Amino acid sequence: MERIEQDETIDLQKLFAIIVDRKKLFGGIVAGFTVVALIISLLLPKEYTSQVTVQGASGDMGMGGAAAAMAAITGGPSGKATTYMELMKTRVVLEPIIEQVFDDIEPEKRLDAEGFAKKNLNIANTKGTQLISVEAKGRTPEEAKYIADNVVGNFLGLMTTLNKENKSLVVSFLDERIATAKKEADESAQALEEYSKEHKLYEPSQQTSAQLGRSAAYEKTLGELAVTKMAQQAKLSSVASQLGEQNSDAMKYNMADAPSVQRLHNAIIDKETELVKMRMLYQEKHPNVVRAITELEELDRQLSAEVQKVVSSQAVKVNENQADLQMARYQAATALAVATASEAKVQALQNKADEDMAGMADDILEYKKLAREAGIKQEIYNNLTKQIEQAKIQQTMESMDIQVVDPANLPDEDKPSGPRKKLITLAGMVLGCMVSLGYSLVLYKREY
Numbered sequence: 001m002e003r004i005e006q007d008e009t010i011d012l013q014k015l016f017a018i019i020v021d022r023k024k025l026f027g028g029i030v031a032g033f034t035v036v037a038l039i040i041s042l043l044l045p046k047e048y049t050s051q052v053t054v055q056g057a058s059g060d061m062g063m064g065g066a067a068a069a070m071a072a073i074t075g076g077p078s079g080k081a082t083t084y085m086e087l088m089k090t091r092v093v094l095e096p097i098i099e100q101v102f103d104d105i106e107p108e109k110r111l112d113a114e115g116f117a118k119k120n121l122n123i124a125n126t127k128g129t130q131l132i133s134v135e136a137k138g139r140t141p142e143e144a145k146y147i148a149d150n151v152v153g154n155f156l157g158l159m160t161t162l163n164k165e166n167k168s169l170v171v172s173f174l175d176e177r178i179a180t181a182k183k184e185a186d187e188s189a190q191a192l193e194e195y196s197k198e199h200k201l202y203e204p205s206q207q208t209s210a211q212l213g214r215s216a217a218y219e220k221t222l223g224e225l226a227v228t229k230m231a232q233q234a235k236l237s238s239v240a241s242q243l244g245e246q247n248s249d250a251m252k253y254n255m256a257d258a259p260s261v262q263r264l265h266n267a268i269i270d271k272e273t274e275l276v277k278m279r280m281l282y283q284e285k286h287p288n289v290v291r292a293i294t295e296l297e298e299l300d301r302q303l304s305a306e307v308q309k310v311v312s313s314q315a316v317k318v319n320e321n322q323a324d325l326q327m328a329r330y331q332a333a334t335a336l337a338v339a340t341a342s343e344a345k346v347q348a349l350q351n352k353a354d355e356d357m358a359g360m361a362d363d364i365l366e367y368k369k370l371a372r373e374a375g376i377k378q379e380i381y382n383n384l385t386k387q388i389e390q391a392k393i394q395q396t397m398e399s400m401d402i403q404v405v406d407p408a409n410l411p412d413e414d415k416p417s418g419p420r421k422k423l424i425t426l427a428g429m430v431l432g433c434m435v436s437l438g439y440s441l442v443l444y445k446r447e448y
Helices: 012-021 023-043 065-074 079-087 091-101 113-120 141-199 206-245 259-281 287-312 320-356 362-398 421-447
Strands: 048-055 121-125 131-138 403-406
Touching (some): 023 421, 079 131, 206 259, 287 320
8 A cells, every 4th residue: 555645835825924914922922032031031040151261381281293283273271271171170279169169058069069060150262272261150240250269379389299200209319319419429439449549559650640531520420320210210200190199000011112212212222322423532621522512412302202202102091190100100100211321331342342451450440340339429429419409499499480461350240251141131032932833833734
């Protein structure tokens, strides 16, 4: 059995005639909905909005170049900006505000941090910048300004605490190591002095002077590499501690497998070897030595940037709140691996130089050995002292990582941001028109 469906058509003239015939009824419906919407808009409590703008640290916000460019193109927030925005919504930041603002409501009936953030806050990152805008809504102008001020104030306090805790781990590690380094340096110097007096050996012979000069270059480089390893180990310990507290699942891949990282890895080792040779021939301030040190520092910066790119390009998704910690972990681990390999290469060269001196008198060899140990340990102590001062300065600087650009404003009491009366009234009128049209269609169906 075939079923024939006929399309029903509407005669617009007849429909229009029905609307004209009952224009008072339909007009009343539209007017009624409009009036109800207006009354609702008048009965809704007033709402005020206060805005404050903060600026994060300059630079690429801890991302690789490609990731930073993509964030700028798409308008998405950068890695560190996203972390800041999420931290502003945490219980540590919002619960003191909730407790103060809603002190007239029983604790169990108050909004939690997540609900408060959704209802009273609008936090956004301005496209392609490090600016974060915080809009706070309140029942009065004073309440809106209080919320905006304290979201930023509590967040700044949290950031200062986190930075101090992070850097304090590094400083604590270096404090412990510097005491040991000082003791070892003093003991080595004392051993050298006693050996010199016992064997009446105060100046190396001209035959060994050149060789000892070359050893000094090895000692200086080995001392710098030893301190670099300690500093990177301290950073790894600090990051590992924080990741452990956050129950982080680390991304697992071998950074050394990246060809670009391996290339820079080998280039740094070669440059360390070249620097040792330069120090054998020239003084520390010689242009060739200064140039080699500058090139080595540039290679280190390139390696750090390349590690960022490699980590950013991994397919594994990392929690945005842990992105900076993960990046710091891989940078420190890679720098530690490079320093360890460089140290092994320089140590091998020094061992070869030691073998070349096998024919020298035992007393001179022992003197050289003690002098070398004393030099390395003194160099370690000197560099550790510089490192701990830099860590303390960095701790202070990072505590000021966020700055208020535009303080929270006090909204005009006569100009609330909500409810939007005109929009609500217009919506009521549109709804009334839709109901009227629907009713006219029902009448049309009955009559025709």
